[in-house]
Amino acid sequence: MKTVIIGGSATGMGVAAKLKRLDHESEIIVIQDKEYVSLGACGIPYYVGHNFENPETLIARKIEKFEESGISVLSKTKVKNIDFDNKVISFENEKITYDNLVIAVGAKPIIPDIKNIDAKNIFTVNSKEDGIIIKNTITDSSKVLIIGSGLIGLEMVENIRHATKAKITIIEKADRVLKNLFDKEFTELVESEITKQDIKLCKENEIIEFIKDSNNKVCAAKTIKGEIIECDVVILSIGVLPNTHFLKDSKLELEKNGAIKINEYCETNIPNVYAGGDCCSSLSYLYKNTRTFYLATVANKQAKIIANNINENKSSKFVGALGTTIIRFFDLELARTGENRMFIEMNNIQTKEVLINDKDHTNYVSGQEDLWLRIIIDLKTKEIINAQMIGKNKSVLRIYGLVGLIWAKTKVDEALEQIDLPYSPPFSRTTDIIHIAISKLI
Structure with missing residues (x-):
């Protein structure tokens, strides 16, 4: 079985590595337009900020390591055309065939x-x-x-x-x-x-x-x-857009923004052609609407799903994503998850919400700071569909607990009001901000 992967970032190299682990005999070829693969692009701002000095730190795994495991990488190579009918990829003056094709070309800056x-x-x-x-x-x-x-x-x-x-x-x-x-x-x-x-x-x-x-x-x-x-x-x-300009006039189905349409198995509309990561549209976990998630976390998950499905024929499904995001901005830290305000309003979802301003821990431990939390629930399902936080001292890591509640589709009720959250003076107050929000919502 011969799998060709176009794109050498999170999804592409994730598929290559896992597929090789699943089937040592499989032939895997990666076509990458740069001279390196596995770039941790999220680290670029922190390299600029002198958090580390060697730019090679941005590379998670070098081409040589992939080739040692039997994965071929064609670097500094751009795909010009794909003949989906005959399973032929053209680049420069060469052509190669495939049994399975993975398109993982990521996104490009606007x-x-x-x-x-x-x-x-x-x-x-x-x-x-x-x-x-x-x-x-x-x-x-x-x-x-x-x-x-x-x-x-x-x-x-x-x-x-x-x-x-x-x-x-x-x-x-x-x-x-x-x-x-x-x-x-x-x-x-x-x-x-x-x-x-x-x-x-x-x-x-x-x-x-x-x-x-x-x-x-x-x-x-x-x-x-x-x-x-x-x-x-x-x-x-x-911002960015899917890097799919070379597929514009092909048989591949694309969204209006150029994202490749895929199903829950990360399959495109063409047999034996898969796509994942920033170049494709994906399901939102809550309402199963289509979104493009420009997130490495989503790309990594879809890489595993694609490899499993190539190896075992539809053994894995991508269930969707929440768009969970976290960012530090000087002393401030922000985190959010779930559908955004625009989607909620456009779809006329009836909601109830609460905005709480509290403290992150007890006043008798130094460094107490303000902590803000907004939770939005769907009145029909009584489930959380959006959570936002801003604070300091890593207090917004509470978002992990809220993501778990959303993922489990937990009802916001009196039982949830009693959720057994941890308490210790340096970390929280006896009644945590999450408790306060849930109490007001019910």
Whole structure:
């Protein structure tokens, strides 16, 4: 059996490794457009922030290690065409056949159509090379413009501030940061922290033109409001889209955003062709609606499912994801899980919710901080469908317990009000914030 995998990141290399463990005799070929595989892209901001100095730390496993186990890797190779009828993949001047095909090409950064976007020192945060050049470019005297205030944008802001004295400006098209993930009460606290860190935030604004100097280097940006922002480094963190442009005119069924449509077995509409990770659409766990989860956690799970199904013929199902997310922003920590506000409102789901502001532990142990929790339940099912937290000192790790309640589809009732949560003065109060929220919900 010959399996060809296009893409060498979390899903692709996860499939390759597990499939080889399941069947030592299987022939596995990975086609990767970069010279390396298994990049931990989530670590790029922390490399820029000098949390570690060797960029090779971003590589979880080198190509040589995969090849030692019998997995062939064609690096620096781009697929040009796939003939699904004849099971043939074309790249450069070569062609290879397959019995099973896995498409795991991930996502690509959104590059906006802005005048002079080809100027030097305008970067995305997507590859090891991106991390290296950004780290080597930004100095204490730099004027850095971050476009977008999602997770990656804010992680870059935090790490650049920790590593340098650079002047930082954030441009955000929406009316607040992290809008698709957190409600206003939470994002207001993040925006206060941005101000506290002497970082300029420009909301409800966007860049319409970059201004270049004689060396084709960016020196300023013009906003839609006519402002001129001086900058010598620009970081694009607007978001990502599935990296499926080469499949646009193929027989493969795609969503409107370019994501590959898959079923619960991670199969596409074409026999013996699978897809997983950032390039495909997946099920939401709660309502079985279709979403694209740009999360390494989802990619890793789907890799195992694909390998199992190739080896054992539909032995594993992907049951869905919650979009659980956690982020540190200076002293603040935020966590969330479940469907977002937009989905709830668009689908007219009748809900009940509570917002609690309490303390993370007892007042007689030093370091007590505010802790915020919002829980939203579906009135029809009495189940939690969204939880958001913001606090400090790792207090938001309570999200793990809430994820468990959501995953088990536990009813919010008097029995749950008595849930036996741990108590100790350095960690919590006798009546935890989760207890308070549940009591108010019932």
